[in-house]
Amino acid sequence: MLSALEGTIITSALPAITEALGGGNSYIWVPNAYLLASVATLPLFAQASNIFGRRNLLLIALALFVFGSGLSGGASSMGMLITARTIHGLGGGGINLLIETVVTDLVPLRERGKYMSLVMIGATIGATLGPFLRGIITDNSTWRWVFYLNLNIGSVAFLALFMFLRVNYKQDTTWRQRFRRIDLSGNLIFIGAFISVLIAVTWGGTAYEWKSFRIIVPLLLGFLGIALMLVSNRTSAVALGLTFIHAIVTYRTYYFLPIYFQSVKRQSAMHSGIDTLPTFAGGLVFALVGGVLLSKLGRYIPLHIAGFAVFTIAFGLLSLLDAKSNPAASVFFQLIAASGSGVLVGILLPAVQAPLDQNVVATSTGVWSFARYFGCIWGVTIPSVIFNNQCAVLASGLSDQVLASKLTGGQAYQHATAAFLDSIADPALQKEVVEVFTGALRVVWLVGIAFAGVGLLLVFLEKEVALSNNLNTEFGIQGAKKIDDLGGEREGAIEMTPVQAAGR
Structure with a gap:
């Protein structure tokens, strides 16, 4: 819940942070770092x-997460904030991965979707509180409390885990031998690959043209490095692809629904947080529904089809929203999107792990988390690039060219606020700017249809694998008896890094 709270509380605060610290289009690195x-x-x-x-x-x-939160809150420049957010992210990624890994250690595969949905419900509660809290903070206090809030919550969570979490692990080697088993070179390849892709996507269409070698070279090198993550099982590979696409389309709604309410409906940050509650509250309910259905049916393909089909329809409906849209319509459209996202959120990991052996739980969970987080990066970056580029194109038709210049060069996102609109004295010009934001958002949603549609088509490449009710793990609760796995055959394995792949 703590990590999810951070993820959504920053979305509406981002324009205010960018305005306070400057940095132009480098704002995209605040979430992306x-x-x-x-x-x-x-x-x-x-x-x-x-x-x-x-x-x-x-x-x-958790310690890294709390430390990074404190540094982020105290940042005095955009560069310092991005550095602090990097430390913040080191902890956030580890928290999510390890919580999910502990759940998979303790729960049989068939029940895993239900318990993963419970984990996601905790995350959704955090995501639901985020929009409301960020609005209160940015409207009534300084944006710095968006980060300082994590200090108290994180400290309590640290003490709780330290006192109550007791799980097994092998201690049959020395510390030096354990450190030698970490694949440092493989991890460095992945880090470099991610940075290359992000640089290319962030600079593309703003700092340089997409056909520039400064964009093409890092993009190709980045994807080459990522391709070294080998997945030898088709069903697992497809499920990872679905996880990646699910994250892209989900984060698109998380980051740009607040922009719609602030820049088109002209709501405050706090009010936009309230307006987006159907997205997060609906996701909470449907996450539980998805987990329960997977446990009862023992089949994931029909649920994957339903989730992506609904998401495709939802983006079409969101593209209809404009300044005159009825509030009931925005609530209804959000609930449809939330049903597609929520049903899928807890049942993608079991599909990845279904064909695999229990002894690769941490590895497969790590690959799944990678696919999800990498999708989150694209889910923020791609629509941001689209939004800024479309605003630049549409702003060329504004009657005030000085105002139009504020919506070009990657600056549109930071000006997509009610405060910016209120600063425009001419009501007719205000309407023109709202139409620019509306048109740019429409393209953001329409591109979302394509991504969700690709996800729907990918589902048909999956293979339905029986979900075992048995569990065989060496990482269970201390003192608990191990249950032998009497399940059927396993089809392959996941490789986490190029060095590990080469050694097998």
């Missing part, structure tokens, strides 16, 4: 948790 650090270190956390234990790594991750 967090997500990049979260993704890039997932293989390292997955490997290290097998060597040093889930509990120890979870405490380290």
Whole structure:
């Protein structure tokens, strides 16, 4: 819940942060630095948790998260904030991965969707509180409390985990031997790959043209490095692809629904947080529904089809929203999107792990978390690029060219607020700017249809694998008896890093 609270509380506060610290279109690195650090270190956390234990790594991750929160709150420049957010993300990624890994250690595959949905419900509660709290903070206090809020909550969580979490892990080697088992070179390749892709996507269409070698080269190198993550099982590979796409389309709604309410409906940050509650509250309910249905049916493909089909329809409906839209319509459209997102959120990991052996739980969970976080990065970056580029195109038709210049060069996002609109004295010009924001958002939603549609088509490449009711793990609760796995065959394995792949 703590990590999810951070993820959504920053979305509406981002324009205010950008206005206070400056930095132009570097604002995109505020969420992306967090997500990049979260993704890039997932293989390292997955490997290290097998060597040093889930509990120890979870405490380290939580400490990094709290420390990064404090640094972010005290940032005096955009560069300092981005650096602090990187530390913040190191902890955030580890927290999510290790919590999910502990759940998979303790719960049989068939029940995993239900318990993962409960974990996601906790995350959704945090995501639901985020929009409301961020609005209160940004409207009535300084944006710095968006980050300081994590200090108290994180400290309580650290003490609770330290006192009550007791799980097993192997301690049959020395500390030096354990450190040697960490694949540092493989992790460095992944970190470099992620940075290359993010640089290309962030600069593309703003700092340089997409056809520039400064964009093409890092993009190709980045994807080449990511391709070294080998997945030898088709069903697992498809489920990872679905996880990636699900994160892209979900984060698109998280980050741009607040922009719609602030820049088109001209609501305050606090009010936009309230307006987006149907997205998060609806996701909470449907996450539970998805987990229960998976446990009862034992089949994930029909649920995947339903989720992506509904999401495709939802983006079409969101593209209809404008300044004159009825509030009931925005609530209804959000609930449809939430049903598609929520049903899927807890049942993608079981599909990844269904064909795999229990002894690769941490590795497969790490790969799944990588796919999800990498999708989150694209879910913020792609619509941000689209929004800024479309605003620049549409702003060329404004009657005031001085005002139009404020919506070009990647500056549109930071001006997508009610305060910016209120600063425009001419009501006719205000209407023109609202139409610019509306048109740009419409393209953001329409592109979302394409992504959700690709997800729907990918589902048909999946294979339905029986979900076992048995569990065989060495990382269970201390003192608990191990249950032998009497399930059927397993089809393959996931490789986390290029060095591990080469050694097999």
